[in-house]
Amino acid sequence: MPEPTQTKASPNMADTDIAIVRIAPETSFKNKAYEALKEAILKMDIYATPEPVMLDERALSERLGVSRTPIREAIAMLEQDGFVKTVPRRGIVVVRRTKAEIVDMIRAWAALESMAARLITTTARKKDISALRDFFKDFGDDRLPQDHIEEYSKANIAFHQALISLSESPVLVDLTNDLLLHVRGYRQLTIGRKDRTATSLPEHLGIIEALEARDTELAEKRARDHTLGLAAYVEAHGQELFT
Amino acid sequence: MPEPTQTKASPNMADTDIAIVRIAPETSFKNKAYEALKEAILKMDIYATPEPVMLDERALSERLGVSRTPIREAIAMLEQDGFVKTVPRRGIVVVRRTKAEIVDMIRAWAALESMAARLITTTARKKDISALRDFFKDFGDDRLPQDHIEEYSKANIAFHQALISLSESPVLVDLTNDLLLHVRGYRQLTIGRKDRTATSLPEHLGIIEALEARDTELAEKRARDHTLGLAAYVEAHGQELFT
DNA sequence: CTTAGATTTTTGGCATGCCAAATACCAGAA
DNA sequence: TTCTGGTATTTGGCATGCCAAAAATCTAAG
Structure with missing residues (x-):
């Protein structure tokens, strides 16, 4: 029996082949x-x-x-x-994560994001890559990220998530989202720190440029180094979070 | 109440502070x-x-x-x-995975393993790196991997797991183990294929050499390209698995 | 007041039973 | 025979209640 799960529909029903999938199972x-x-x-x-x-x-x-x-x-x-x-x-x-665990997670994140960058250089459309700049359109020399840390932090996370989504790799998206959820608690306290924020935006723009240039190796390197920089920062300056 | 969860221990008990954690909770x-x-x-x-x-x-x-x-x-x-x-x-x-999902997982695996290679070049001991060769000590010019596919496949997986363990990164270890479990079903049918096995062993040795040389970038590249090669192979030749 | 010991309470682990939705099955009509 | 309508069955979802281990509390001896 080839199709045991599908009851034979009446002729006028099968021909129309209406695109009804399944009624909302209303979550349990x-x-x-x-x-x-x-x-x-x-x-x-x-x-x-x-x-x-x-x-x-x-x-x-x-x-x-x-x-x-x-x-x-x-x-x-x-x-x-x-x-x-x-x-x-x-x-x-x-569960409370130790600093070492958070650093470890950020490193894994760096690995996944740099792979996403690789894939993007070969598959994403130019238009979609350039659209990544929009996340930072509210910031510039006249409106520095370090003066609007809360806002910039949100844009930052949104940028990273959009970046990884561009890879069109469900696995990379899911894994990084999971990692982000665990790191977020710390991220609130670290990613927005002024001393790091200053270098963050130029690095992001550098990643976008490498992606637009379809420079696979450079895009990978910039994405990796950017996030590894965060890991190093947390490792060096995150001590006060674990008193 | 500062320590409501901890009953005040008797003096001679607290001083010894013996390192007993908890008796085996005998899994539920x-x-x-x-x-x-x-x-x-x-x-x-x-x-x-x-x-x-x-x-x-x-x-x-x-x-x-x-x-x-x-x-x-x-x-x-x-x-x-x-x-x-x-x-x-x-x-x-x-759940049955599609070919695209398997390829996607292998790419993520490549990302994580290349990061592990990076870390290993900076932290692992020479002795431990060199020990990776042992997994392949039973193979050589007189005993080709492609003539003992089943055995080589086991050594292959063990090698990759040992490699990642050397990074001493619990997150990388756990994530790759999870991915491997999902891919394993296909791996039995693909990693052991003769046409790929022939190139596998030299690539592994190349990774080990780069690790020993503490060449971070080269080790990363070789680890990444090796596993990405598997992804490309599955993508190109894995069709018969999804009839 | 301190402390050992008994008792009560708390907490997760698990078995059981009912329910509604979805399906499978069956009988009667065309 | 084929289709339709209804009925019995299957299956996951969930509520409930009891149990034992561990903790918290109480009690009485020193």
């Missing part, structure tokens, strides 16, 4: 809980308090208005992501 | 199920049959002798890994 409580918890974890400043942040299944199920079952499934998913760790009979703790 | 059914299912999925040849492979919660719980609850949690974890996908009221399907 499990997925809703996963999204809600993930957002909550990312929003909280895990590194503010010295005590580990704990989660309670029953409290969460009450807060979200569902039973513990979907909560537990969501927790299992978050544990796979590395956001929480459940200690048997002890509790669920929100 | 959830984790056992996760490992068992993961191994089962990796072991089966998903690409052999044209019909999608389905899993059944109840059948699995019966097979493993536990209730559905830990099974469902394990399934949720596997879904995060991208090994299965549960379709709301339809079933749990083992």
Whole structure:
């Protein structure tokens, strides 16, 4: 039986072949809980308090208005992501990354982004590459990034995500997004620092130029060195975040 | 209350401060199920049959002798890994990767491995680098890899994993291991192909030499190009796997 | 007041059962 | 025979309740 999953449709139905895919499966409580918890974890400043942040299944199920079952499934998913760790009979703790781990993640990010840069030089359209400049159109000699750090930081992240998207590589996009979620907590405190912001914008423009020039090796190198620079910066100046 | 989670220990206990962490929490059914299912999925040849492979919660719980609850949690974890996908009221399907996805994963792998090569040139010990040759000590002009494909394929994977481990970067190790698990199904059918095996060993030796020479850029390039070569090979010759 | 020991409470792990959606199956009409 | 409508079954989603381990609390001896 060649097509066991497809019931034979009536003739006038098969010919029209209307493009209906499937009705919205309206996400389950499990997925809703996963999204809600993930957002909550990312929003909280895990590194503010010295005590580990704990989660309670029953409290969460009450807060979200569902039973513990979907909560537990969501927790299992978050544990796979590395956001929480459940200690048997002890509790669920929100994972805190060490400086070394953050630096390590940024290095992996650099690797993935430099590969994205490679791919872009061979496949992306000129128009799309040039559009990357738009993220920084609000900044210039008359409006320095270091004077609008919060705003520039947002543009910065958006630029990097758009850059990687241009590679049209789902794997690179997904992996870097995951890494970014873990690094973001620190990123708020480091990427926007004035001393680094000053060099950031020219480096970004340099990456774009190399991409436009279809210079694969140079684009890769600039993308890599730029992000490795961030890693080195965090490694050198991120100490105060881990007191 | 500064330390609410820590009971005040008796003096003679606190002074010794013995390095006992915690007795083995003997993995839960959830984790056992996760490992068992993961191994089962990796072991089966998903690409052999044209019909999608389905899993059944109840059948699995019966097979493993536990209730559905830990099974469902394990399934949720596997879904995060991208090994299965549960379709709301339809079933749990083992995910089949397209050729494009596999190629994409191999490219990401190339990115991560080339970064590992970079790091190794600056941190690894000479002794450990040279030890990488041992994986291929059973092969040479008198015993060609293409004549012992199965054996060489194993050595090949072991070499790559050992290489990345030398970077001492947990993130790179974990990410590449995850990617390898997804690619492995294809790898059995492609990495061992004679036409590619012939060039594989010299390339590996070339990587090792660059690492020993502490030539960061060259090591990175050789590691990247080697794995990108595999990606290009799969893209060009892997068609028969997706009939 | 300190501390060892018993007791209560908390917390995650897990089994069980019901529900609704989707499917498979079946009988009757054309 | 073929198609249609309805029914039984399958399947994942979820709520509930009990259990044991660990922690917190209480109690009484010193």
